[in-house]
Amino acid sequence: MAEVLVYVDHVDGAVRKPTLELLTLARRLGTPVAVALGAGAGNTAAQLGEHGAEKVLVHEAAEYAEYLVVPKVEALQAAVEAVSPAAVLVPSSAEGKEIAARLALRIGSGIITDAVDLEAGDEGPVVTQSVFAASYTTKSRVTKGTPVVTVKPNSAPVEAAPAAGAVEQLAVSFSDKATGTKITSRTPRESTGRPELTEAAIVVSGGRGVGGAENFRLIEELADSLGAAVGASRAAVDAGWYPHTNQVGQTGKTVSPQLYIATGISGAIQHRAGMQTSKTIVAINKDPEAPIFDLVDYGVVGDLFEVVPQLTEQIKARKG
């Protein structure tokens, strides 16, 4: 059976959830072979093996943390040459898409980004995407070379599928192009203790109606009662009320959780683009004409400063 390369997104050996979802998709196409790079790469094997990786190609080098993107491209290229895979799957993060694009060009292959589903087909993988602010669903194929596909978080379930997870060292030699862009410093984000926005099962977002940075505490309390991530509309981010990393929408993150709760968000196209593939959508807004109500499974027309605290209290009471 053909092998399928999966690029591993990990933090010091802890594999992030979207990579495990890629293993689920990779098993539809063939035998998953994972590629883990940088500090702690060797520690990913057990977790990857449990989820279907037959082999884990590992390379640790300082270059991955010291230079932008290109060292990872060169390692993945070495893996493609070593394995001759049927496809290469990469998580659809900002960096993942850059890595995938340069890899595709180097190996003379087409690339499809931001897949939300993937199936085996007679002529190679059939890739589903959600486009034009999620108003269309397309199915596409790579027609040249080894398909390179980036996949959005929450596109497939994480499944236990025990496999060997055998570690093999990947031989990589960097070209002078690999060291072109130096990372001179790195400041890790402070952890909020909440789930990653794009990976969360539940997202609670606040918009213009929240009215100020200090009022986001209400949104956070609701999120914490549900174990949810916190999002914000562009209006709230542009006003400086919440960090840009939490922005949901066309120029921020696209989320597709089981439950999306929009509070004080009118639902302009810019925002809908980032959330309308959510499974269940709930909104609280004082304007009954707000376009967000066209999307909802359940909507409350009312003052969020009344409704949100009551909801939080109810959830806490029900959860005991």
Added chain:
Amino acid sequence: MSLRIVVTVKYVPDATGDRHFADDLTVDRDDVDGLLSELDEYAVEQALQIKENADDDVEVTVLTVGPEDAKDALRKALSMGADKAIHVEDDDLHGTDAIGTSLVLAKAIEKAGYDLVISGMASTDGTMGVVPALLAERLGVPQVTLLSEVSVEDGTVTGRRDGDAASEQLQASLPAVVSVTDQSGEARYPSFKGIMAAKKKPVESWDLSDLDIDADEVGLEGAWTKVEEAAERPARSAGTIVKDEGEGGKQLAEFLASQKFI
């Protein structure tokens, strides 16, 4: 010393319009008004700021690949303050994918001459966000992308890249390819004077033969990917809407419980 900046821009269908696919499954450009992609305005803005802050001569060229109407996007960038424009237009370009677009842009950038390329973070129609990385790969120069802050000094570009896990400071020697995010600073509005001045600024038109590109390397036939189906997403079925009369939070909690979220 002088600095030549090429800003790549895209003419896109208005994202607030009702966007559709044409029969050949390319983006239908006829039914929706087009404009300069909003995210490219940030690239133009940063180029102009670099020009304004430099002691040396800086020339800002805006470059687009697209149909006749794409000139509107160039005009907008010129009216913001760019010095000149290049329009690559050729009937054989219809349906070109990102890989093909990066080929055309890279050849045009090389022909124009450059020290720094500045792009937006993504287009607002395709939204792939891969063209800057592809340009760096094709041009063989450093990629300094997704910056929310950028500066150029003494032949070196530096900037801040805000990722999900960390914020990174990047540094590379020119020539280089930069992309900037919508956090890099609000783009200026063209002034009346700028709009008038733009009418006199030069716009060059190049076709594929000017760039030594064969027609079969681009277009729908030359694409390395193929859209096989495009279906409009069914409208979501109408939900329940209640008016809060003191019990809205409780009612919502009951709904969430009925859906097993709590």
